[in-house]
Amino acid sequence: MEDKYISPFLEALKNVISQFGVTDIRFGKPERKETMHVDTDITAVLGLVGNLRGNVAYSMSSETAKKTVSAMMYGMPVEEIDSIARSAIGEMANMITGNAISSSLSLLLSGEKTTFDITPPSIIFGKDIYFIISSIETVSVPVDTSIGRIEVNIGLEI
Amino acid sequence: MDMRMTVPFVEALQDIFKQMAMIEVQTDGDPFNDNEEVHSYGVSSIITFAGKIKGRFLIDLDTQVALQAAKNITGSSYDSPKEQMVLAVVSEMNNIISGNAITKLNNEYGLSLRLAPPIVFAGTDVVISIPKVASASVTCTTACGKLKASVAISKA
Numbered sequence: 001m002e003d004k005y006i007s008p009f010l011e012a013l014k015n016v017i018s019q020f021g022v023t024d025i026r027f028g029k030p031e032r033k034e035t036m037h038v039d040t041d042i043t044a045v046l047g048l049v050g051n052l053r054g055n056v057a058y059s060m061s062s063e064t065a066k067k068t069v070s071a072m073m074y075g076m077p078v079e080e081i082d083s084i085a086r087s088a089i090g091e092m093a094n095m096i097t098g099n100a101i102s103s104s105l106s107l108l109l110s111g112e113k114t115t116f117d118i119t120p121p122s123i124i125f126g127k128d129i130y131f132i133i134s135s136i137e138t139v140s141v142p143v144d145t146s147i148g149r150i151e152v153n154i155g156l157e158i
Numbered sequence: 159m160d161m162r163m164t165v166p167f168v169e170a171l172q173d174i175f176k177q178m179a180m181i182e183v184q185t186d187g188d189p190f191n192d193n194e195e196v197h198s199y200g201v202s203s204i205i206t207f208a209g210k211i212k213g214r215f216l217i218d219l220d221t222q223v224a225l226q227a228a229k230n231i232t233g234s235s236y237d238s239p240k241e242q243m244v245l246a247v248v249s250e251m252n253n254i255i256s257g258n259a260i261t262k263l264n265n266e267y268g269l270s271l272r273l274a275p276p277i278v279f280a281g282t283d284v285v286i287s288i289p290k291v292a293s294a295s296v297t298c299t300t301a302c303g304k305l306k307a308s309v310a311i312s313k314a
Contacts, residue, residue, distance in 0.1 A: 047207075047277075055274060055277055057277075086289050118208065119207060119208045124284060125284065126198070126284035
């Protein structure tokens with residue numbers, strides 16, 4: 001997977017979370033791996049179908065998740081990750097991926113008829129989880145923000 | 159959710175487990191409406207799809223079922239479900255099961271569904287949730303443990 005396919009997701013993440021008032025967004029060094037080990041609490045993962053096929057996962061700690069949901073709801077305090085909070089995290093994953101696809105990725109694939117679709121997000125909680133989200137390779141980028149670290153894992157079949 | 163949607167998935171699950179992994183899968187009963195949260199038995203694999211409708215198919219295996227399937231397919235023994243080969247086997251089985259089921263659904267109902275690649279994971283105290291989408295599950299029994307198949311469909 002070339003780097004040019006990764007940056008649209010990072011830019012979209014920056015775009016979306018800065019709209020919620022999150023600041024100090026810094027991208028870490030991308031790392032390539034076959035399996036993805038997550039030791040944070042919450043992962044939101046969704047799929048892409050069409051001429052770009054793959055999965056994208058966003059992982060964060062429950063502290064970061066609470067702060068993210070709170071930021072999305074104009075600062076409303078969030079005590080626990082209940083069904084509304086989960087739905088908000090899923091919605092954020094949807095927004096970021098949708099944004100990435102509509103803004104930059106479709107330009108990269110110009111010339112081809114673009115027929116993308118995003119599948120519904122699944123939220124996975126737990127400790128010490130080993131994932132495989134792509135049969136080819138997964139690129140993992142840590143993103144540090146004012147509300148904590150969000151790890152973006154991209155597994156596209158290109 | 160329409161319970162008919164679960165039929166092709168459960169049939170394909172039984173076929174593929176028998177053909178590939180030599181594991182007989184008996185369903186415990188009819189599909190039931192499941193909670194939004196699913197507590198994983200050990201190893202889970204999710205495959206999502208989109209077309210005229212969107213949704214996801216989840217297979218959730220007892221650790222022993224996953225280890226046995228990996229052993230029967232690859233011929234080697236594994237100790238932990240977190241080993242890459244075990245995860246890869248479950249992921250590939252789900253890919254084949256969903257591929258079969260989706261083809262049937264597309265032929266029968268013209269849904270133009272396409273699959274995203276499978277996701278597979280194993281961890282400690284794992285809970286899977288798919289917000290705002292109704293799911294129907296079928297629990298099944300095999301000689302080496304339990305497994306669950308769950309289909310969730312949302313309107314696109």
